[in-house]
Amino acid sequence: MSSSSCFKWIFLNHFINILISRIFKGRPMKKVKKLSLILSLILTAIIYSCSELPNEYLEKKGSVKDDSTLVKKALIEDYTGFTCGNCPYAHQEATRIHEEYGDKVILLALHCSFYAKPTTAHPYDFRTETATEWDNFFGISNSGLPNGMVNRRGFLTSNNILKYASWQETVDLVLAEKPIVSLDLSAIYLKESRQILAFVTYMYNEKLQKYHSLNVCIVEDSIVQYQKWYRHDPEDVNDYVHNHVFRTSLNGTWGEKLTSQIGIKTYSFTLPENSDWRPDKLKIVAFISDVGNTYEILQAEETDLK
Structure with missing residues (x-):
């Protein structure tokens, strides 16, 4: 076959x-x-x-x-940069929340703005086109870093940008809600071809007049690189472990428009030949959001590569 x-x-x-x-x-x-x-x-x-x-x-x-165990999940977008000396404290808070709630909370670390611009001393480039577009659209770094969003709530009222001390409060609100859509996500890595295949199944609880958009992303854990860290000894940390790093979107900045109550989607991505991405540290994150209206994330899911 x-x-x-x-x-x-x-x-x-x-x-x-x-x-x-x-x-x-x-x-x-x-x-x-x-x-x-x-x-x-x-x-x-x-x-x-x-x-x-x-x-x-x-x-x-x-x-x-x-089905009785299905919950609405919270996606924390942590906008960050390796020269942002206060950003490690946001990383710590995101990790603490994730450890408290387990797989009900999903993390994305999005490196953006001049805080993520490579330097002669530290040339590693965490930046991505998609993260930059999201940052510009939602106005995160313009409000200073560290800042972030939880399920992109509050965009229409300009209350979407949250300091990390407010993340848990919004996470609690999200987790208390009943999901209107469920996601099932799995992914495999084909070593010989260096290809990632992601499989997404979604199902809305009821028929809607208008459906939403599906984003599928690659993230990577345990990237050891430089990080500025104020009030830490030393402040210049050359072996800082960067986790949940957003690498790329498999279907564009705003994802793919959904047109039915139930559906199956597949996406493929071939790792670049000279890429330092490590398959054993990669994960796939998928989320459905109300693009073009509230932009709120309605459901999210995460999986390791198999």
Whole structure:
């Protein structure tokens, strides 16, 4: 079977699992999981004919999310820069919130403005076109760094820019809300071709007259580079560990417009030959937002590469 056919079966497998969890909502999870497992085993038999797929991905088959546990997740966008001496304190606060709430909170570190401009002494360039466009549009660095947003709430009332001390309060508000859309996300890395494949399944709880936009991004952890850190000994930290670093968007600055209540999307990205990106440190982040209106993020998800 061709790799393209295999990928179609993978999408179908994800889609069936989510449909089962929705259709049989309220019924005993034991029965739901049994039905999901039967269908997954059938599809897995087909998927096993794809030599291109890693074993780690195949071993995931047979699981289904309990719909009753679905929650709205919070996405903290931490706008930062390696010459911003107060920014490490925002990094610490974002990490603390993430550790407290686990996978209910997703982090993005977006390096922008003159604080991220490489220097002769520190030439590493964290900047990306997408992060710069978001920064300019939302006006984050114009208000000073460190600053950020939580689910891009408050844009219409100019209350979207938050100091890091206010992040948890907004996170709590987001997590208390019921999601109107669910996301299922997985990704694999094909070593020989240096290709990342991301699979996204989304489902709205009800039919809407107008749907939203889906963004899919790559982030990287554990990048060891220089960071200015005020009131720290030393203030010039040459081996600072930068986490949740935004690397690129797989579908543009404002994502792809969704047109249906339920859908499956796939995205691919080939790591540049001379890139220092490390596949074992990369993650995929996806979020659905109300682009063109409130710009609020309605749901987010994150996954490691398999």
